[in-house]
Amino acid sequence: MIKFTKVAVATAAALTLVACGDDNNDSVTVVATPVEYQVTLSNLTNGQPISPPALILHNSSALWTIGSPASNALELLAESGDSSLLQSSSLVTSVAVSAVPVLPGETSTVTVSHGDLVSYLSFASMLGNSNDAFTGLNKIDLSSFAINDSVKYSTLAYDAGTEANTESAETVPGPAGGGEAYNPQRDDNNNFVAMHAGIISADDGLSSSVLTYQQKFDNPVMSVTITRIK
C-alpha cells in the first residue's frame, strides 16, 4: 500500500482572504493574495526519462479520471512528452514548465506562482521510454497549505489508454526507442486511463519490444515535494 506522507500540518488561517477595512471609510477592499509554490521533483526510476514537468495551478477539473478516456491534451503528453496542449487548456490558471526532462536519479525544481489564491496543483509528465505511460499529480488540494508548509508525495505510473503497449522501436519516442511520438489514432486495449501495468521488455519475452530490463519501473516513479513559499 502506498500512502502519501504529510510532512507538515497546514493551518488554514493564513489562507483566508485578507479584508482591509478602514474605520473612516465604509468601503471594504478585498486584497488579492499572491501565492508561490516551489515544487521539487525527483525521478526514482532506473531508466525512464521523465518529460519536462509542467506545473499547473487551476481552480476546477482534473487532468485525468481513472476509467475515462484521456483528453487529447493528455494523449499528446503521454505519447510524446509535449505538454503544450495541457498548458493551453481552459482549466489552467497559471503554469510553469521545467526547461529539461528529469532524468533517472535527477531532481528538478520548478516554481509556479499566481496573483491570487488558487485551489489545485497538478502536473503530468511522460515516461519517455514507453508508448503512453505518464506520471503526475492530479488535483492536489492547496486550500490547507500555509506559507512554508511542505508536503511530499509519491507519484504513480499511469497508462493513458491511447496507444498499444507494443514497446516497439517504431512507437517508443524516448532514447531507448527513437520512434514515433504522437499519433492521434487510439489503438490501446482499453480507451481509458488506468494504472500502468509496467514494461514487459524483450528480456521478459515480448519479441516486439525494443526495451530491456533497464527500462522497467515500479511504483512509485517520482518523489514530489510541494512547498508554499509565498
Next chain:
Amino acid sequence: MSNKHLIAAGFLGLFSAASQAQDLTITLVNLTQGISFTPIIAAAHDSQASIFHSAEAASEELQALAEGGSIDGVNLLLSGYGADITTNPAGGLLGAGGDTEFTLTNSDGNDYLSLAAMMLPTNDGFVGLDSWKIPTEAGTYTVLLSAYDAGTEANDEIISNVPNPIGITSTGATGVATEIGNTNVHIHPGVVGDTDPEGGISDFDSRVHRWLNPVAKLTVVVE
C-alpha cells in the same frame, strides 16, 4: 443514528469507551488496465475477525475466495464475528477501470474495515484490505490497495486451473511455476504471461493481464 444504536452505545458506555456506529459510503475503483475483480466482500468487524493477514497462512475460506472467487465462506466466517457485511456490490465482475459504490453502517465495536476480491486472471491472487481502522472523524479518506497472493496455489497461469468468466481463449501453456514460493499470504509477484495463444509457458497475455500496485483505490466517506 437509530435508537437501537443509541441504546446499545449507552449500555456499552457503562463498560468501555465504545465508539459509535458510523455510516460509511465506500467507493472501490479497479485501477488496472486488464484485470477483473470477482464479487467483492467488504466488512466492518472487530479486532478479532479478519479476512486475511499478510505473512500468515490463508484460511480455507480465503483460499476459496482467492482461487475460485467464492465469497460464501468468508461471509459465513465474518458473520460468526457479528461483522457488518456487504457482498457483491458490483453485481458480478468489476472490470478494469470500473468502479462500484456501496454503503456500510458499522455497529458499535466493529471499528475495522476489510475487503477482498479475487483478481482475474490469476491462480490465487486477490485485491485486499486488512483491518483498516475506520476513522472516527467525519471526512473523506482514500486508501490504495495492493494485489496479494494467497500462497495456496502455484502460479502456473494455466487457464484450466483458473476460473474463466472473462473468456480467455489461449490454451496449451506448459505452466510458469509448479511450486508455491511463499505459502503465507504475501504481495503478489505479478503475472508473467506470454504472447503465444497456443502454447508458451502461460495462457495469460503478457500485454494485457499485468499490473503494478496499487490495483485499486478505496474511498471511504465517514458521515
